[in-house]
Amino acid sequence: MAKHESYDCVAGCPVEATLELIGGKWKGLLLYHLLEGTQRFNALKRMLPNITQRMLTNQLRELESAGLVHRQVYAEVPPRVEYSLTEHGRSLAPILNALKTWGEQHLDRSTCSQDSASGTAEQASIGA
Amino acid sequence: MAKHESYDCVAGCPVEATLELIGGKWKGLLLYHLLEGTQRFNALKRMLPNITQRMLTNQLRELESAGLVHRQVYAEVPPRVEYSLTEHGRSLAPILNALKTWGEQHLDRSTCSQDSASGTAEQASIGA
DNA sequence: GCATATAGTATCCAAAATGATACTAATGGA
C-alpha cells in the first residue's frame, strides 16, 4: 500500500494512519506473534514458513522504526537478535484481538489451512 | 498489499485476512465515512479530496464484493448511486473505532492537516 | 580443514497497486 504523506482526511485520518503502520504484508502476523513474547529472528521465521528473510528483516525494521518493536542484539557468535514489542506495540493488543475475533466470526475459515476446529460449522461464509 | 491465497499462518491468520479486507489505500477512510450513513458517489469523493474517480470506484467495488458495502443504483438522469454499509460492514465498527482511537492517542497529530484540536498538546509523538 | 548455525545484505525481477488523463451518456437549464 502506498504511503500518503499528507493525510487529506479531516475525520478518518487516524484510521488510515494506524492502518498504514500495521498494514504491511506480514506485520499483523508478526505483531500477533510477538504479543506472545520475545522471539528470535529464526523463531519468527519458523512461525511464518513462507516469509523470505528479506521480507522478515524488512517488516521487522519497519515495525522498529514505527516504535512498535524493540530489537535487541547480543554480540555473540552465532549472532542472537531478539525482538519484542515496545509499550507502544503492546498497546495495539486490543486492535489485533479485535481483528482476530472479527476474522474468526466473519470470514470463511476454510481459507486457513489448519486450525483446531474443522468439524464444527458455525462459521459464516462471506455471503451471509 | 499483495493477496495471499493460502494463509500459511496457524494462529494469526484471521488477523491478516481481516487486514486485507480493510487495508486498501482508501478503504479504512471509506468505511469510516460510511459508518455515518448512506453516501452518494460524489459525496464520498468530496470527503476524500485527493482520491481519483478510478480509485474511488475501484475501492468501493472491492468493498462491495467483500460484502461490506451495498451499492444501490437509481435509474435516473443524471445517475444516482448510493453506498451504504451492510450488516457485515457495520460489524467492523469496533475495529474502525479502535483504529481511530489508537491513532489519535499514539500518532503525532501534526501529520493531519486540519483537525479541531490544535491547541491542546496531550498527544504523544511517536518516539515516546 | 570443513560443514553448520545465525542473522542478516545485495541484486535483480515480477507483479500489484495507484495515479493521470481523457472519454462517455442522457437530461435539464440558460
Add this chain to the structure above:
DNA sequence: TCCATTAGTATCATTTTGGATACTATATGC
C-alpha cells in the same frame, strides 16, 4: 444550442511491494 451534472470506463505510466537467489562473517563441533 451549449453547458453542467453524475457516475462512471478505458488506457497508459509510474510507484510500491514482494519474491528469488546468492552472498557474508565467525565461532563451534567433527
